[in-house]
Amino acid sequence: MNRIQRALEALVDRIDTPAPIVLADVMQDNIERMQAFANQHSLDVRPHVKTHKCVEIGRRQVKAGAIGITAGNVGEAEVFAAAGFDDIFIAYPVWPSGTKGLRIRKLAVTTQLRIGVDNVAAIDAIADAMGSEADRLQVVIEVDCGARRSGAPPEVAGDLALAARNRGLVPVGVFTYPGHGSSSPDARKRAALDQDAALTTAVRSLTAAGITAEVISAGSTPTVEFSTSSVITEIRPGEYVFNDLNNTRLGACTQEQIALFVAGTVVSDWVPDQVILDIGTKALGREGSPERGYGSIAGTTGVLSKLNEYHGFLPLPPGGFRPGIGTVLPVVPNHVCPVVVNFEEYIVTDSTGTTLERWPVDARGFLN
Amino acid sequence: MNRIQRALEALVDRIDTPAPIVLADVMQDNIERMQAFANQHSLDVRPHVKTHKCVEIGRRQVKAGAIGITAGNVGEAEVFAAAGFDDIFIAYPVWPSGTKGLRIRKLAVTTQLRIGVDNVAAIDAIADAMGSEADRLQVVIEVDCGARRSGAPPEVAGDLALAARNRGLVPVGVFTYPGHGSSSPDARKRAALDQDAALTTAVRSLTAAGITAEVISAGSTPTVEFSTSSVITEIRPGEYVFNDLNNTRLGACTQEQIALFVAGTVVSDWVPDQVILDIGTKALGREGSPERGYGSIAGTTGVLSKLNEYHGFLPLPPGGFRPGIGTVLPVVPNHVCPVVVNFEEYIVTDSTGTTLERWPVDARGFLN
Numbered sequence: 011m012n013r014i015q016r017a018l019e020a021l022v023d024r025i026d027t028p029a030p031i032v033l034a035d036v037m038q039d040n041i042e043r044m045q046a047f048a049n050q051h052s053l054d055v056r057p058h059v060k061t062h063k064c065v066e067i068g069r070r071q072v073k074a075g076a077i078g079i080t081a082g083n084v085g086e087a088e089v090f091a092a093a094g095f096d097d098i099f100i101a102y103p104v105w106p107s108g109t110k111g112l113r114i115r116k117l118a119v120t121t122q123l124r125i126g127v128d129n130v131a132a133i134d135a136i137a138d139a140m141g142s143e144a145d146r147l148q149v150v151i152e153v154d155c156g157a158r159r160s161g162a163p164p165e166v167a168g169d170l171a172l173a174a175r176n177r178g179l180v181p182v183g184v185f186t187y188p189g190h191g192s193s194s195p196d197a198r199k200r201a202a203l204d205q206d207a208a209l210t211t212a213v214r215s216l217t218a219a220g221i222t223a224e225v226i227s228a229g230s231t232p233t234v235e236f237s238t239s240s241v242i243t244e245i246r247p248g249e250y251v252f253n254d255l256n257n258t259r260l261g262a263c264t265q266e267q268i269a270l271f272v273a274g275t276v277v278s279d280w281v282p283d284q285v286i287l288d289i290g291t292k293a294l295g296r297e298g299s300p301e302r303g304y305g306s307i308a309g310t311t312g313v314l315s316k317l318n319e320y321h322g323f324l325p326l327p328p329g330g331f332r333p334g335i336g337t338v339l340p341v342v343p344n345h346v347c348p349v350v351v352n353f354e355e356y357i358v359t360d361s362t363g364t365t366l367e368r369w370p371v372d373a374r375g376f377l378n
Numbered sequence: 379m380n381r382i383q384r385a386l387e388a389l390v391d392r393i394d395t396p397a398p399i400v401l402a403d404v405m406q407d408n409i410e411r412m413q414a415f416a417n418q419h420s421l422d423v424r425p426h427v428k429t430h431k432c433v434e435i436g437r438r439q440v441k442a443g444a445i446g447i448t449a450g451n452v453g454e455a456e457v458f459a460a461a462g463f464d465d466i467f468i469a470y471p472v473w474p475s476g477t478k479g480l481r482i483r484k485l486a487v488t489t490q491l492r493i494g495v496d497n498v499a500a501i502d503a504i505a506d507a508m509g510s511e512a513d514r515l516q517v518v519i520e521v522d523c524g525a526r527r528s529g530a531p532p533e534v535a536g537d538l539a540l541a542a543r544n545r546g547l548v549p550v551g552v553f554t555y556p557g558h559g560s561s562s563p564d565a566r567k568r569a570a571l572d573q574d575a576a577l578t579t580a581v582r583s584l585t586a587a588g589i590t591a592e593v594i595s596a597g598s599t600p601t602v603e604f605s606t607s608s609v610i611t612e613i614r615p616g617e618y619v620f621n622d623l624n625n626t627r628l629g630a631c632t633q634e635q636i637a638l639f640v641a642g643t644v645v646s647d648w649v650p651d652q653v654i655l656d657i658g659t660k661a662l663g664r665e666g667s668p669e670r671g672y673g674s675i676a677g678t679t680g681v682l683s684k685l686n687e688y689h690g691f692l693p694l695p696p697g698g699f700r701p702g703i704g705t706v707l708p709v710v711p712n713h714v715c716p717v718v719v720n721f722e723e724y725i726v727t728d729s730t731g732t733t734l735e736r737w738p739v740d741a742r743g744f745l746n
Contacts, residue, residue, distance in 0.1 A: 023476070024476060025475065025476045026452075026475055026476035026477055026478050026481075026746040027473075027475045027476070027746055028745055028746055029746060060660075060687060060688070082687065082688045083656075083688060084394075102645070102656075102688060103645045103646045103654075104645070105395075105643045105644070105645045105656070105703065105704050107393065107394055107395045107643050107704070107706060108391070108392060108393045108394035108395070109394055110394050113394075128646050128648065129646065129647070129648075129703050131702070131703040131704055132645070132703060132704070135704065152646075154648060154649075158649050158652075159646070159649075159654060159686065159689055159691070160645065160646035160648070160654050160689065161646070161648065162648055163648065189686065275473045275475050276473075277470070277471045277472070277473045277500070277528065278471045278496050278497065278520075278527070278528035278529070279497070280496065280497075280522060280528070280529065280530055280531065281522075281526050281527075284526075286471075286527060286528050288451075288470075288473070288746070291663060291665075291716055292428075292715075292716060292719050292745055293745055295659060295663060295664060295716075296663060296664040296665060296716075297659075297664060318527065318557065319428060319450065319715055319716065320428070320450045320451060320470060320745075321527055321528065323527070334499070335473065335497050335499040335500060336473050336475070336499055336500070336503065338475060347660075347687055348659055348660060348663075348664075348687070351660055351719065351720055352719055352743065352745060353743055353745060354743040354744070371743075374743065375720065375721055375722040375739075375742065375743075376722070377396055377660055377661055377688075377720060377721060378394040378395055378396055378397060378656070
């Protein structure tokens with residue numbers, strides 16, 4: 011029996027399922043291990059809060075040594091700013107649609123706010139929104155390092171930084187996200203090398219434009235182990251706080267370092283070689299594939315093969331383990347980030363399962 | 379330009395993206411069309427609120443003639459009961475984990491509550507939880523009609539109804555869900571025929587046990603067109619209120635009957651033949667496949683080919699339409715149900731885009 015199974019066994023009579031359960035001791039170890047790694051390599055940690063969206067967890071990250079937080083959108087930044095976080099980087103190429111320009115301006119004058127930009131149109135629109143207070147907003151130029159998602163080519167970073175400065179904004183550095191490092195264990199190191207190269211080029215581009223890159227910011231839980239080159243000043247991992255099966259498969263964590271699972275109950279068992287759990291896409295998201303499945307039962311070889319909204323299909327080998335109706339099982343997600351938007355609160359315990367607290371998912375639903 | 383594009387054009391300066399936009403006039407037509415269909419075939423409508431989780435929309439369904447609502451779990455039922463809905467069917471084989479037994483008992487004594495059961499263990503556990511008030515809880519026996527998800531074999535429905543009665547609960551009928559009707563346009567009718575057969579067998583089984591089936595309840599938006607046999611008394615469609623691309627593909631609605639889309643902004647455009655929108659899995663869920671994509675741009679042939687959490691990848695044909703940075707685009711989901719759990723509120727307008735209201739997603743996050 012592993013620690014997730016032990017914790018669940020101790021808790022089981024006290025929870026309504028489905029419920030996301032956090033092992034606070036495992037989470038704390040994850041936070042401290044990442045911080046120690048960063049300290050060893052003289053990197054600042056700016057954890058991405060999209061993974062947990064929880065003020066209490068953000069506080070623990072800062073207490074452990076994080077210099078601030080990373081947010082994915084203005085709404086997340088507002089929730090954490092309202093809770094007292096005063097150093098926030100929205101690592102996203104924000105476009106100030108609707109009231110977002112005003113919201114950014116309001117945040118920028120009350121906290122140290124940085125936002126990502128990767129194009130001149132957004133720089134202009136954000137500068138327009140900031141008006142006379144443009145110098146309260148720091149911008150970080152996003153460059154692409156091979157993920158082919160957002161981010162300018164590294165060699166134009168200086169031009170963008172200059173465009174921002176010319177509009178009164180304060181360019182402070184560059185960032186990138188090596189998303190192509192999540193495709194396989196081998197891809198992690200290659201993506202981290204791409205990241206080094208892109209950031210190095212981007213910093214040179216800023217220098218050539220006469221702008222100092224104080225912040226040179228890198229991803230991500232799967233690649234951070236290889237993100238230790240001298241060019242990088244800051245890392246923005248998110249998933250490490252909980253970990254998940256994807257990171258286990260990539261070699262970025264061990265099974266014992268997974269700090270979140272979703273508890274679900276067997277509710278129907280009429281189909282031979284299958285039981286149905288009360289965990290569907292509205293708890294796990296549809297992260298996975300028919301081949302890999304959509305989440306695993308901790309401590310077993312069982313994998314959810316299919317999800318409906320409120321139903322999870324668990325195939326069972328003939329003659330093997332067959333949990334009865336009412337049995338509560340721990341499901342470990344493939345990808346932990348989409349889980350949190352589905353729930354009002356975390357059930358927080360530890361590996362012994364004796365304690366039970368409820369922490370709100372404060373920034374859930376704040377998507378813009 | 380279709381009605382979604384027209385509405386968005388009129389609204390665009392007033393919304394922060396991503397945002398789920400509801401065309402209230404299209405939605406109202408959908409509600410009234412379903413009700414008229416049901417009236418024509420002497421069926422009761424008990425819409426599934428998991429699709430919208432919104433009290434205001436539920437009220438409109440009841441005002442149009444729905445006899446009550448269907449919920450997917452106890453939490454949804456509680457939210458709607460607190461808002462005054464007094465006839466609620468939890469169409470799910472509920473297991474009373476944790477405090478759920480007490481919660482069901484509390485609901486059952488304050489409203490007309492029905493819950494699904496498909497096994498004796500759950501009947502016993504729920505009866506135990508109801509104690510001396512077991513006769514306040516109506517149960518509906520779930521039978522399988524070929525979806526191979528939850529539901530007992532139809533021929534044992536009578537045994538289960540008798541077991542419920544013997545424990546003091548009030549068996550009132552049977553229900554099933556023809557989920558296998560969503561696999562292709564042709565599957566809809568076949569699944570509806572399976573549904574008829576299963577419900578007919580189940581009703582006979584209840585009759586043989588000396589129990590009258592007052593309620594004989596059927597799904598679902600894709601199959602409802604064929605769910606008009608004389609055995610059925612009630613339909614439980616959910617998606618019809620908004621509709622989506624999956625239902626369009628199945629022939630269950632037209633493009634013009636789609637009442638919800640997600641507005642997103644082009645935030646990055648450095649990659650040739652691609653732009654990035656601020657719509658990812660935390661707005662749409664990961665509903666779709668690499669082949670089919672994860673959502674379409676209304677009025678165009680554009681389809682999101684890949685999603686990260688806050689990024690949607692929109693490939694563009696060389697030389698064709700290329701929206702610039704800051705352009706707001708309307709994304710129609712493949713499957714509408716998972717969208718609602720991601721947002722605090724709907725932006726509600728009509729086909730002209732002139733009105734703008736905000737309706738809360740009241741039961742979002744209530745998953746157990």
